[in-house]
Every structure is written in C-alpha cells, then in structure tokens.
Amino acid sequence: MSKAVVIGGGIGGLASGVALRRKGWEVSVLERAAAIEPVGSGLAVAANALKALDTLGVGDRVRELSVVEGPLGLRRADGRWLTRTTDDNADARYGDSVVVLLRATLMDVLADALGPGVLRLDTTVTGVDAGRGIVRTAAGEIEADLVVGADGIHSATRRTLFPGHPGPAYAGVTAWRGLVPRNGLTIPRSESWGSGQVFGIHQLTDDLVYVYATDLSPAGAVHEDEREELLRRFGGWHEPIPALLRAADPARIIRNDVHYLKTPLPAFHSGRVALVGDAAHAMTPNLGQGACQALEDAVVLAHVADGDLAAYTAARLERTSGIVRRSMTLCRMTMLRNPLAVRLRNLGMTVANRLSPDLMLRSMDDVLSWRPPVEAVTDR
Template identity: 75%
Template sequence: MPRAVVIGGGIGGLTSGIALRRAGWEVTVLERAPRIDPVGSGLAIAANALKALDTIDLGDSVRKLSRLQGEAGIRRPDGRWLARTSSDDAEARFGDSVVVMLRSTLMDLLADALGADRLRPGTEVAGVDAERGVVRTSDGELEADLVVAADGIRSRTRQALFPDHPGPAYAGVTAWRGLIPRGELAIRSSESWGRGLVFGIHLVADDLVYVYATDAMPAGTVSGNELEELKRRFGHWHEPIPALLRAADPASIIRNDVHHLATPLPAYHQGRVALVGDAAHAMTPNLGQGACQAIEDAVTLAHHAGGDLAAYTAARLDRTTKVVRRSMSMCRLTRLRNPAAVWLRDTAMSLADRLGPDLVLRSMDDLLSWEPPARPA
C-alpha cells in the first residue's frame, strides 16, 4: 500500500488525507498544534466544493450540518440592495447551492472521517526531503511515497521548495470575524459595502450568526478593543448590524490582516511533494473560495497521486491562479473610498441586478460549474 504523509491538519490537509485514504493510500496527518483547533468562525461551502465532497462521501453530511445560504446579496450601508441571488437560482444553474456552517463543525466532521489513529497532533515538522519523500519531525523521520504540504499561507515547505518565491503579500485590508447570538433578530445573508468597508452576515445555526468585516488600512495597525472598532465603523449602518454588535461578546471577535499569494508558484509539486490549499494559492476571502479550492485540491490530488504529480499541477495551477486574481479584484472593489468611484461601483452592481439574476450567476459559471475528477477507487 502506498504511503502518504500530510503536513497540516487544516481543511486542506484533513480532506487530502481522507481522499487519499479512499484512493487506497496509507495516510498520516501531522499537525503542529497539540489538538485540531479551527481558526475562524464560519465559512461558506459553494457548489464546486460540495461536488468535490460528494466524491469522498461527505457532501451529504456537510449539507445536513449546515444551512442553505438562501437569498443573499450585496447592500449599501443604508440597507438598500444592490444585487441579490437565491439558493433556488444557484441550484438550478449549478446543480447545487451555497451552504454556510461553523468552521469547527466542518473540522470535526473531517477529523472523524479521517480517523484519530491517522492524526498525529503536537508534531513539529523540521524539514522535508522532496526527492526521497522523507519528512523530518520532532519524533524522528517518516518516509513516504507522497508528501502533502498543507501547512498554510506561511508554509515552511513552500519556502524550502521555492526559495525565490516572494511569499504572501498584504492585500490592503484587515478583517474581523466573530460569532454572535441571534436572539430575536431576523437574519438574511448579506454583505454590505461602504467606502472601503464591508460587513457580512450569515446565519450558521438557529441561534448563532457569523459576522465578518473588513477595512482598508495599513498592515499591522493595532487596536485596543476590536468590538469598539467595529461599532465605530459600522454602528450607524443598517439593521441588524448595530443590534448584532450590541449583542456581541468582545472576546468572540478576532482580527487579522489579510494576505494572499499575489505571485503564482511555478508548480504545485516538486519531487514527491505536492502543495494544497493556502500553501499553494492563498487568496483573499472575497469570493468565499479559500476552503472550497483547498477541497478541490484534495480530491484532485488523490486522483493523480498514483502517477506523475505534474498532472496535479496541470489540473490546479491555472484554475487557482485565476481564482486568486479574481478574488483580489473583488477585494480592490471593496477598498474603494473615492465617492465617485464608489458611486460608479454601486451603480454598475445595481444595473446588473436589474438586468436579472442570471447575469450575476453567469459571471460565476467558470467557478461554480467545476466538476471533480472521477471518484477515487
């Protein structure tokens, strides 16, 4: 039985381990942290990733543990809708819709599907010999026919394999995320755009709302109270944003600057090593595709892992590079502060929406119509 060692116990790493197992590989997933600890609050799983999860028999479980996004769209700070779509329209076009869920729920599902005996938390990776397929760890060396580098945006494996690559670049925005009790509030999925500001809302459980926000500002800006920063920026926007912020626990709000891999890698493999997820193509969150593309990577890698890894690079590099660039283009639109530029942006979105939801959905065809490779044997 061929052996794979996966570096990193995030979404990309766990899904890779599961997909490889289903394809007949013996798998060990190494995680530096002492336990699997999902960073973040909520996430969206779009049609393309649901199709990928179906190939490893997890799609239905994700659908059951999540909520349909329902009607969603983009609003102005005063609440006026600029663009809207619905789950029914998306499902009719792409064969599936978008679901939203707690990141911790997805991580628990993936960890259970992998199996505790295949996961080694608290294991530090000191280095990788790509040609021999040797992973040096705090507990000794592991030999593998395939090494999967799923060690995130600051991937040490990527840095070792491609030392001339410039690494992550600041996207120009900082981001807040949090989970807030719903209470009696009426919640509809939406993302509201202002001048350089974004506030998103998704109901991820009957009593829990996932919120996120971004602001265009210098990297490394420090704040003493992140909830107060959110109230200062968004407390006067349309409801239920102010009500949600009043109900929030300051300890539930996390913040980080957003980085991405602006320069594509020359390949997603070298020797016996393949890179997946943020280690290969970290992107801004504007398209909600970070986790989705990592899931696509995992099932595609499992399909090609028994042969030349160049086929994996060929299947993933061009597609993910386009997604990274498209997501960054959307990020630039949200960063606009000039009143005239913001007016033009909002007017264009409103006009597109009036021409029909098909126009908005058609713009996502190449992204959401993706089909996974054949189911692993």
C-alpha cells in the same frame, strides 16, 4: 501500499488525508498543535466544494449540519439592495447552492472521516526532503511516497520547495470574524459594501450568526477592543449590523490582516511533494473560495497521486491562479473610497442586476460549475 504524509491539520490537510485514504493510501496527518482548535468562525461552502465533499463521502453530512438560507445579495451601507439571487437559482444552475456552517463543524466531519490513528497531534515538522520524500520531525524521519504540504499561508514546505518565491503579499485590508447570538433578529444573508468597507452576515445553526468585516488598514495595526473598533467603523450601518455588534462578545471576535499569493508559484509540486490550499494559492476572502479550492485540491491530488505529480500542477495551477486574481480584483472594488468611484460602482451593479438578474451567478459559472474528476475517489 503507498504511503503519504500530510503536513498540516487544517481543512486542506484533513481533506487530503481523507481523499488519499479512500484511494487506498496509508496516510499520516501531522499537526503541530496539541489539539485542533479551528478559528471560531463560519464558513460558506459553495456548490463546487460540496461536489468535492461528496467524493469524500461527507457531502450529505455537511449539508445536514449546515444552514441554507434565503435570498443572497449585495447591499449598500444604508441597506439598499444592489443585487440579489436565490438558492433555487443556484441549485438549478449548479446542482447545489451555498451552505454555511461553523468551520469547526467541517473540520470535525473531516477528522471523523479520517478514522482513528491517522491524525498525529503535537507533531512539529522540522524539514522536508522533496527528492527523497523525507519528512523530519522532532521524533525522527518519516519516509513517504507522497508528502502533502498543507501548512497554510506561511507554509515552510512552500519555502523549502521554492525558496526564491516572494511569499504572501498584504492585500491592504484587515478582516474581522465572529460568532454572535441571533437574539431573535431577522438575519438576511447579505454582504454590504461601503466606502472601502465590507460587512457580511450569515445565519448558522444553534441560533448563531456569523459576521465578518473588512476595512482598509495599515498592516499590523493593533486595536485595544475589536468590538468597539467595529462599532466605530460600522455602528452607523443598516440593521441588524449595529445590533449584532452590540450583542457580540469581544472575546469571540478575531482580527487578522489579509494576505494572498500575489505571485503564482511556478508549480504546485516538486519531487515527491505537492502543495494544497493556502500553501499553494492563498487568496483574499472576497469570492469565498479559499476553503473550497483546498477541497478541490484534495480530490484532484488523490486522483493523480499514483502517477506523475505534474498532472496535479497541470490541473490546478491555472485554475487557482485565476481565482486568486479575480478575488483580489473584487477586493480592490470593495476598497474604493472616492465618493464618485463608489457611486459609479454601486450604480453599475444596480443597472447590471436589472438588465440581467442572474448576473451575479453567471459571473461565477467557471468557478461553481466545477466537477470532480471521474472516479476521483473510490469507496472503500
């Protein structure tokens, strides 16, 4: 039986472990944390990622634990809609819509699908030998037929494989995420754009609302109270944004600067090592495809892992590099602050929506219409 070692217990690492196990591999997933404590936030899982989850045998479970809301669209800071679509339109076009759930819930589902004894917590990887397939840990060396680097945006595995790569670049914005009680508020699923700012809201199960925001900021800026900072920046926007911020627990608001891999890697593999998720193609959150692409990676990697890993790079590098660029292009659109440029951007979206109401969907056709390789993951 072929043996795989996965470095990292995030979404990409867990999904890779599940996919490889279902293809008959012996798998160990190494996670340096003593317990999996995912970011306390929500996660949108689009049609392409739901298809990937189906091949892992957990798609229906994820749908059961998610919320599929009503119309989705973009708004101005004053609440006026710029463009809208519906779940029915998305489902008819791609065979699925977008579901929203807690990031922790998805990770729990994937961890359960791994089975007992696969995930090894409190295990720090100290080095990788790509040519020999050796993973070094504090407890000793592990030899594998395949090593999967799923160790995130600041991946040490990526640095080992491609030491000359410049690594992540700052996108120019900082991001906040949080979970807020709904408190009877009506929550339209929407993302609102202002001058250099974005605020999104999504209903979750258990009467929770997932909120996120971005704004221009110098890298590394520190705020004493993140909720107060959000109220300062977004307190004058349309409801229910101010009400949600007033109800938020400051301890449940997370902020981080947004980085992405501006320079694509030359390959997603070297020797016996393959990279997945943010380690391979970290992107800004604007297309909502970061976790979705990690799930695609896992399925495709398992499909080709018995052969030449060059097939994995061939299948994933061009696709993900294009999505990274498109996401950053959208990020730049949200960063506009010149009043005339903002008005022209908003007018352009409004006119385009009137001429073609499904434009928002159709612009994502090549991303959302992805299908897993035939027989990508077999049932075992």
